[in-house]
Amino acid sequence: MIALRILRHRLFWPIVALVLLVAINTLSRPSFLSITIKHGALYGSSIDILRNSSQLMLVALGMTLVIATRGIDLSVGAVLAVAGAVSLTYIEASPEPGSVGTVTVAVALGLLVTLVLGAWNGFLVSVVRIQPIIATLLLMFAGRGIAMLITKGQITTVTSAPYAEFASGVILGLPVAFLIAVVVVAIVGLLVRRTALGVLMEAVGINPEASRLAGVQSRGIIWSVYAISGLLAGMAGILYSSNIMAADANNAGLNIEVDAILAVVIGGTSLAGGKFSIAGTVIGVLIIQTLTTSITFLGIPPAVTPVFKAVVVIVICLMQSRRVRGLLAVRRRPVAPSVPGTAAIDASAAVSK
Amino acid sequence: MKKGLVAAAVVAAIASLALAGCSSSGAGASGSKTIKVGFAQEGAESGWRTANTKSLQAALDSSNGFKLNFSDAQQKQENQIAAIRSFITQGVQAIVFAPVVETGWTDVLKQAKQAKIPVILEDRDVDAADHQYIASRVGDDFEKEGETACKWIVDNFAGKSANMVVLQGTAGSSAANDRTTGCGKVMKGSDINVLDQQDGNFTRAQGKTVMEGFLQKYGSKINILFAQNDDMGLGALDAIKAAGMTPGKDIQIITIDGTHDGLTALSNGQFNYVVECNPLLGDQVAQVVKDVVAGKKVDKLYLAKDEAFDQAAAKQALPTRKY
Numbered sequence: 128m129i130a131l132r133i134l135r136h137r138l139f140w141p142i143v144a145l146v147l148l149v150a151i152n153t154l155s156r157p158s159f160l161s162i163t164i165k166h167g168a169l170y171g172s173s174i175d176i177l178r179n180s181s182q183l184m185l186v187a188l189g190m191t192l193v194i195a196t197r198g199i200d201l202s203v204g205a206v207l208a209v210a211g212a213v214s215l216t217y218i219e220a221s222p223e224p225g226s227v228g229t230v231t232v233a234v235a236l237g238l239l240v241t242l243v244l245g246a247w248n249g250f251l252v253s254v255v256r257i258q259p260i261i262a263t264l265l266l267m268f269a270g271r272g273i274a275m276l277i278t279k280g281q282i283t284t285v286t287s288a289p290y291a292e293f294a295s296g297v298i299l300g301l302p303v304a305f306l307i308a309v310v311v312v313a314i315v316g317l318l319v320r321r322t323a324l325g326v327l328m329e330a331v332g333i334n335p336e337a338s339r340l341a342g343v344q345s346r347g348i349i350w351s352v353y354a355i356s357g358l359l360a361g362m363a364g365i366l367y368s369s370n371i372m373a374a375d376a377n378n379a380g381l382n383i384e385v386d387a388i389l390a391v392v393i394g395g396t397s398l399a400g401g402k403f404s405i406a407g408t409v410i411g412v413l414i415i416q417t418l419t420t421s422i423t424f425l426g427i428p429p430a431v432t433p434v435f436k437a438v439v440v441i442v443i444c445l446m447q448s449r450r451v452r453g454l455l456a457v458r459r460r461p462v463a464p465s466v467p468g469t470a471a472i473d474a475s476a477a478v479s480k
Numbered sequence: 481m482k483k484g485l486v487a488a489a490v491v492a493a494i495a496s497l498a499l500a501g502c503s504s505s506g507a508g509a510s511g512s513k514t515i516k517v518g519f520a521q522e523g524a525e526s527g528w529r530t531a532n533t534k535s536l537q538a539a540l541d542s543s544n545g546f547k548l549n550f551s552d553a554q555q556k557q558e559n560q561i562a563a564i565r566s567f568i569t570q571g572v573q574a575i576v577f578a579p580v581v582e583t584g585w586t587d588v589l590k591q592a593k594q595a596k597i598p599v600i601l602e603d604r605d606v607d608a609a610d611h612q613y614i615a616s617r618v619g620d621d622f623e624k625e626g627e628t629a630c631k632w633i634v635d636n637f638a639g640k641s642a643n644m645v646v647l648q649g650t651a652g653s654s655a656a657n658d659r660t661t662g663c664g665k666v667m668k669g670s671d672i673n674v675l676d677q678q679d680g681n682f683t684r685a686q687g688k689t690v691m692e693g694f695l696q697k698y699g700s701k702i703n704i705l706f707a708q709n710d711d712m713g714l715g716a717l718d719a720i721k722a723a724g725m726t727p728g729k730d731i732q733i734i735t736i737d738g739t740h741d742g743l744t745a746l747s748n749g750q751f752n753y754v755v756e757c758n759p760l761l762g763d764q765v766a767q768v769v770k771d772v773v774a775g776k777k778v779d780k781l782y783l784a785k786d787e788a789f790d791q792a793a794a795k796q797a798l799p800t801r802k803y
Contacts, residue, residue: 156697158696158697158699159696165722165723165724166722166724168722170722170723170724171696172693172696175689175692175693175696179689179692271554275524275554280524280552281524281527281530282524282525282526282527282530284741295718295722367685370685370688371683371684371685371688371715373684375525375683375684375685377523377524377525377554377555378525378681378683378685379685419689420693420696422678422693423676423678423689423690423693423694423697424693424696424697426676426697430651432679
């Protein structure tokens with residue numbers, strides 16, 4: 128019975144997929160899992176994956192909250208680009224690009240602007256009541272224009288040691304970027320799961336009208352999830368620009384909204400809103416990042432990369448579909464259990480929506 | 481009410497288009513001394529492109545007898561087609577454009593031909609089938625660049641059986657395809673073993689991640705990195721340092737472009753060889769435009785001269801580098 132509950136848990140298949148990906152990589156090259164110490168920092172493929180996943184982690188976290196309220200935020204990639212543009216333009220113009228003070232102000236400015244952009248999305252969705260996909264589509268296009276305007280259409284590059292720390296720095300042997308992502312995920316996780324906020328968000332997502340009638344401040348909640356999503360995309364933008372020490376308005380965060388939505392869906396959160404899983408999103412992000420690394424590791428030719436990615440994602444999504452799992456279960460066990468556990472009900476409810 | 485407004489707007493738009501057509505055809509026929517030219521740039525994705533845009537804007541300036549209409553397509557073909565169409569309606573005397581991709585230009589090029597406006601390509605090429613609509617092209621020889629870069633590698637690692645990894649440019653772009661072909665030509669039968677090649681999309685960020693993967697996969701087996709542009713090579717530097725190796729020594733780095741950042745890395749000893757892809761095509765383009773408008777015969781293709789730099793040459797060239 129316990130085995131069955133594990134099998135039916137909504138995170139079971141995503142975790143299997145992740146383990147499988149790691150196993151395939153390790154089989155092809157046993158060095159995949161090895162971790163050594165270089166210059167006082169842990170070094171290895173898994174560390175690279177953790178560090179490189181931090182941007183997507185932040186963006187997908189915001190996306191999870193937005194999707195929980197039955198919304199979607201397509202503007203995250205553009206907002207990410209704006210954050211880098213604002214911060215690096217400020218650093219470039221300042222007399223002391225290498226000072227901690229300059230970098231602090233630059234990061235604060237970048238995050239402030241993205242918070243405002245996120246709040247603008249929230250305003251359009253919650254007050255003006257424009258459909259989320261349209262409301263955030265505006266900024267998806269306008270945002271890159273804003274970023275280009277700030278960088279004057281060019282790629283701004285700077286040299287600033289403190290700024291480089293965000294992406295390349297190391298604390299206690301671990302990448303700073305990864306630690307930032309962990310701390311943020313923990314804070315948001317505590318905020319939505321240790322307070323009533325998470326439940327209220329789910330209520331808004333399941334039935335906005337009913338929750339409003341029940342006294343839930345749905346407007347305020349929707350408004351704030353978009354603002355948070357903007358802010359988190361802004362943090363990702365700081366990491367992206369710090370990684371290459373350049374603000375690239377065209378390519379920064381390009382298509383990251385698609386990866387983020389994918390990570391959320393792989394993690395078992397339904398696009399129809401309501402129940403959401405931050406742990407699921409974290410696993411979804413790790414799957415996508417490991418997949419990207421696998422392409423290099425397995426030596427998949429560049430031309431077929433998109434097909435390879437698509438096939439893996441389709442398989443994961445199929446495994447999560449209740450109907451497909453039902454078919455498989457029937458094949459394997461002709462006698463289905465009559466009383467599934469509560470976890471199973473949770474899982475199927477989340478997936479079927 | 482709304483319908484009325486829309487209709488009015490449509491009428492106004494059509495009227496303005498027609499008016500624009502009239503006035504422009506008048507200007508075109510008058511044969512005044514200033515040449516009206518439209519330049520549809522494909523985007524602003526790299527330091528190279530910035531230098532290229534500036535060069536053309538300077539050369540097609542009013543002080544040289546031009547009136548320039550500039551458009552930046554932000555790396556989207558539909559934007560570029562729209563820009564070219566609007567140049568045609570404005571009745572410019574010549575159109576210069578850097579095609580973002582190779583195919584899909586036939587319709588808009590036909591329209592230009594019908595309007596008797598000559599089209600000059602700058603930098604990248606269009607599909608061979610569309611060459612009949614093109615007056616001339618001023619560009620760089622990508623295949624030669626790949627050849628020059630890999631020739632240096634073959635010469636310097638002769639008899640050493642070295643291992644090389646390649647960061648390719650955007651899959652499907654003429655720059656990436658031709659550089660790979662050119663390099664392959666000289667690599668054939670050499671002592672260099674190509675371990676792996678992957679798409680780094682010409683960007684720093686992807687150059688860095690792909691190089692991380694290469695390093696995890698092959699570790700210290702890698703002796704040579706051939707990055708098909710400077711930016712990918714610059715991104716790879718961090719990955720190599722993080723792996724505890726010294727770029728330029730443990731792994732020799734060869735790139736193409738010769739941007740300011742690239743040559744700086746070369747003069748610091750982090751890169752080993754850089755083949756230039758000259759973006760300063762402005763003067764040559766301006767000359768071709770003048771000749772075409774004056775009815776002179778021009779060649780179908782003008783190739784810019786690309787230099788190549790080793791570390792010493794980079795130190796010399798850097799102070800006077802324009803881009």
